[in-house]
Amino acid sequence: MSLFFDETHKTLQETVRRFADQELRPRAAELDEEQGFNLEAMKKLGELGLLGVTADPNHGGSGMDAVAATLAMEELGAACASTALSYLAHSILAVNNLSVNGSEEQKAKYLPKLCSGEWIGSMAISEPGSGSDAFGLKTEAKKKGDKYILNGTKMWITNASHSDFFWVYAKTGPTKKDISTFIVEKSFPGFSVSRKLDKFGMRASPTCELVFENCEVPEENLVGSEGGSIAHMNHNLLIERVTISGISLGIARECIKYCTAYAKDRKQFEKPLMDFQMIQKMLADATAEYLSARSLTYEAAVAIDRLGVESQEALMLGTSAKLFAAQVGTKVALDAIQILGGYGYTKEYPVERYMRDAKLMEIGAGTNEVMRIILARLLMKDVFPGI
Template sequence: MDNIYTTPEHELLREQVARFIAREVEPHGAAWEEAGRVPRDVLRRMGQAGLLGLMYEGRYGGGDADALTNLVFAEALSQSTFAGFIITVLVHTDMAGPHLHHAGSAAQKEKYLHKVTAGEMIAAVGITEPGAGSDVAGIRTTARRDGADWVLNGTKMFITNGVHADLYFIAAKTGAGRHDMTMFVVEKGTPGFSVGRALKKTGWLSSDTAELVLDNVRIPAANVLGEEGKGFYSVMKNFQTERIALAAMAVGHCTQALQLTLGYVRQRQAFGATLWDQQTIRQRLSMLDARTRAARSFMYHCAWSVTQGRDIVQEVSMLKALTGELVNEVVQTCQQFHGGMGYIRETAIERLWRDARVLAIGGGATEVMLEEVAKRY
């Protein structure tokens, strides 16, 4: 499905990612789901191919790309049927790494960003807590100044890449105000910083997810990421990139589910004809495809608007709510049309069904997104 926003260079990137997925991911994804993680050497090969830092500065190994290019990458990545792999990469490139890209000092970028783009250091972002998810301002992790250092205490929950990451960008309260928070760089191995437990999930099985514990974690003032006390606004800014990436993931799942189902219903015989011969099935799939294409066009318009410097918090919130709900409807309907085979663990459609559910929750639940829309009217 071509669109007016992409260029031949974008399509070359899409083809490059497709080749990587066919060669490096699809043959091994089932084993990664059993293991509960994506092998580090696969991520390093992505880095070597220039795929882990498209939006970052060229002098740090990045591609100096814009939001449209980044969307093409996320959408191409989302043609894999293994969402655990997809989210492992997108958290690194679009959800954690941007904090360093946008707010990091020259010294911090020189120290870390080369390794992030090369896949030598895998990144995670620690915002969500047991009592604070979409309500970012409700976090309770604290950071207090102690001489030349900061001391962090608290717990983070549902952290993607949390078990195996090397570099964590942690949000902590640094003042009494609701929005008084600061971002910090914390390296794995820092005394007092640990993985409380690895979490077992319904989907995204090859993505490691963790509870993180910060028990008097002492870090130098040089590890403050961005401006002290302004972390809330940094998180809000990065949410736009994150939510477009999650929309790309949702649209990719819709596209894959529809392709799988169109192939299946055309050959599946029932009552003397194929399922495709049933008018209700043909029409239902046609409408879901139309809505997927409409959502995709809106998604590209949002990314293009970012390149124009527009304030599109309302539109991106609409996009996240729309695609998070749409993917669940599309994938569940496609699973239904697979009959019993749609409930078998080894099938791609069953995996997409499990993996799609969280896209209406993570990165901003649908209800929260709709409130973000409504308060901007």
């Protein structure tokens, strides 16, 4: 429990933790091995009102705050980080984006299905040639009569093999700023999911390539006006960073819990591992690092809720939280393998999966390097921390 939680958050935390223990934890290892997808759990998250955790209540959402969305990520991430990532792609990258940026008509048409779990959603910005340089994308949309015709390829799109709804960015003019947002349904002519990627971690969260080959998108599926994507991204990027940090927190917390129990039980030199100071150091450091990352992440979520996503202070907190929590997740999971020794290196114990999953948070939703670039830019603009 965090001091940033009110009574609603505490109740939500208990509900999501119970759900994750029952629905995610028992299948996490098997789904990781076979690169499956816990679609049943995703649908049940809809029944719990969590698929639209932050979405507009007038269209089926739960209208909760960024703290609630982050804690849901932490609880799901502690049991199965892959499902947490798929949940993030659906509830924040797709649903929150639509809720914040879509028109009333678009929200009325799509949000109820996405919030109930009838439809699964994805967000597609990355391409084979543009990741960190997101505005360097090449997918093009050209107006033809009452339709837009999309051509191009998207890469790394979470949930795509199971999604019905795609929030897609494409170029509608010659400059880097001429990027527009489109809602694409999986049944639109010219759209296909071409291949699923075989990954190191987050294996139970499908990641796919998308192809748009003269894909026909009705003009009413343009979000806002042409060239409006930069504003759309600005409305959603910060909450993406803060909520994905929740997954790193869940992994770190779970590793500390698992390793402490293991170190108390496992004996070498006729003593429990927990009696050895070098093991104690790893667990003590992990605890301080997890708690620091947790405080920063929830403070960033509170900043979003109180100051708004356009606040420079919220941007500094959220970007720092993403950078720090991601590194803590990977480090704590690596140390967890060390504490378990040879057993930690096998698939018979869960910590190697936590380590593989944790690494993604240093890459997805903006790499560590991109977070550092954003923080340095804020300092250059005389936005200083802690003032």
